Amino acid sequence: MKRRLFAFALLGLVAAPTWAASNCSTTIQGNDAMQFDQKSIVVPNTCKQFTVTLTHVGKLPKAAMGHNFVVSSTADEPGVVADGAxxxxxxxxxxxxxxxxxxHTRIxxxxxxxxxxxKVDALKPGQDYEFFCSFPGHAALMKGTISRAK
Incomplete structure (x- = not known):
């Protein structure tokens, strides 16, 4: 009986990191209409690192309608976009x-x-951050906020 309880306890320890890791990531979709499917991402404070997967659900090639996912401070976004172009x-x-x-991801x-x-600590408390697509002209529509949980 004690062995079974120990085995179940170990199983819980093994399963916990997988569950915790799923909270430290998200998937966002971009489409051929220059839209992300999310406008806000909140990163849990329990995460040391956070992963974002961008999926392009459209059909157009990257030269015509490419997307990437970029994070910067809100104040820096216009300069990042201009220099990126x-x-x-x-x-x-x-x-x-x-x-x-x-x-950032690749296009x-x-x-x-x-x-x-x-690294989550790159998002400083009290500062405003955005995610956006830096493909020329896309950031006007393809953007949202990203922040740490309070």
Whole structure:
């Protein structure tokens, strides 16, 4: 009897990290109508790292309707987008080495997915952060807020 209880207890310990890990990630979809399916992401304070998977549910290729997922402070977003447009598609519409970018995926086309993982402590309490697509012209519609849970 004690062995069974111990085995169940161990099973619970093994299962706990899988459950906890699922809270430290999310999936967001982008489409051919230049829309994300989420406008807000709240990152649990229990997470040390957070993973976002972007899935492009449209059909158009990345050269025509590519999307990425970028995180920066709200104040930095216009500059990141402007500098990204100059950097071009080969740089995923992001200035190489841009320190204003907290996290980003590569540009993807219809039917593709990409993920990014970042340290949660990069999101400072009391500051405003956004996620957006840096493909030229997309950030006007494809954006939302990202914050740590309070």
């Amino acid at each position: 100059k950097a071009g598609i080969d740089n995923n519409y992001l200035k190489p080495g841009d320190s204003r970018v907290i996290a 993807i086309g219809g039917g593709e997915s990409a993920s990014t993982t970042f």
